[in-house]
Amino acid sequence: MSAVLITEEAVGRALPLVAGALGVSGAAVAVLPSKVRMRTELRKRWRSWAVAAPVFQGALFFGAGGAFALAAALGVIAVSEYVRIAGLPRAEHLVLVAASVVLPGLAWRAPELLDVRSAALLLVGAALPSLLTGDHASGFTRTARTLVALVWIPVSLTGLVVLGDTAVAVGLGVAFGDVGAWCGGMALGRRGPLARPLSPLSPSKTWAGVLGTAAVTAAVLAVIGAFSVLLWLAILAGCVLGDLLESMVKREAGVKDAGTWLPGFGGLLDRIDSLVLALLLTMVVAS
Structure with missing residues (x-):
């Protein structure tokens, strides 16, 4: 079977998950009341996701x-x-x-x-x-x-x-891992040991967020039939350390975001900082 057909199958397995997640999250942000502090930001992020997901999946198809x-x-x-x-x-x-x-x-x-x-x-x-x-x-x-x-x-x-079809799994794992980090931080990161910052480079990144990322990435990989311990660890490390790496670069440069053109995120590097490191680590464990 050709690499193209293999990748088509991987995208086909991922498509229902991506479509479902966009649909559910789109409905959720649409009904958020105006008093919710992050409503505008979440809507911007959803619109960026709605464009980025088909582009990413379509290219790999x-x-x-x-x-x-x-x-x-x-x-x-x-x-x-x-x-x-x-x-x-x-x-x-x-x-x-x-x-x-x-x-x-x-x-x-x-x-x-x-x-x-x-x-x-x-x-x-x-x-x-x-x-x-x-x-x-x-x-x-x-x-x-x-x-x-x-x-x-x-x-x-x-x-x-x-990486072929594994790149699809990495992309999905990183995308949902970011959501898991946010949910974990909101649910478990307000007080207690899990509220401790992971690094002074990014005080908003807590151990609760790491836990949320770990749980969601494992679940996503299992749903699309791509789970392995090494792949999961590579994606988890990419999600956690990629963001810190970019934060280190930006802090030394004295800037908040890599750009301003991507709604809800800043620049492209702000969006793919975890993806690039996860891809690199996946190539290491897959070699």
Whole structure:
């Protein structure tokens, strides 16, 4: 059976779950009374979900080619937001944009090239702009920030291509895991030991949210027939640590969000911070 057919089956199994969740949540936010403090924010987020879910599922439905297009598009937008946050020059921006297209393209058409040779080229690409300009004042910082971005965003997004139907499970697990974190925090994170912040980087992220994420991701993977302990742990770690990683980047840069164009979330990187790390960790446990 071809990889495209396998991915079609995975999307087909996930479709009723996604449609049901959008329908139920849409009805819920529609009837929220005006006195609910987060009503406007929740409605914005639902509208973003209503657009993002069909785009994500639809792209993966078309197999590796659709996954490449999705990965490249997400990568180009996300690295552009990262460049603005990190204060990187135009040369590094071009390196990151090129990697966002080339790496998923190689994963699609020539996966055998994604080995230590690619890792060496990533290091050279990250350092080359500073080396050529002789930047002795901030060259190492520029190189380090570029190298982190290369691994964090373009390399991680190649997982949409190489993981096949598992990428569908990762995407669903992360999406519902975020909801689980919010529900867990609201239900259990008001007082007691579970109300303790997970890290000073993001005081609103509590151990109650981690518990909610763990429960919901496990349930979603079980419903679509994709549960395994390693996959569950990779998605859980991605959900929890991905958000903290972006918070660390934004706090150092002194910004609240990666962008302002995505209703309810800020920028694209604010929405996929957990997804990219979950994809990377899934590739580790799946190798």
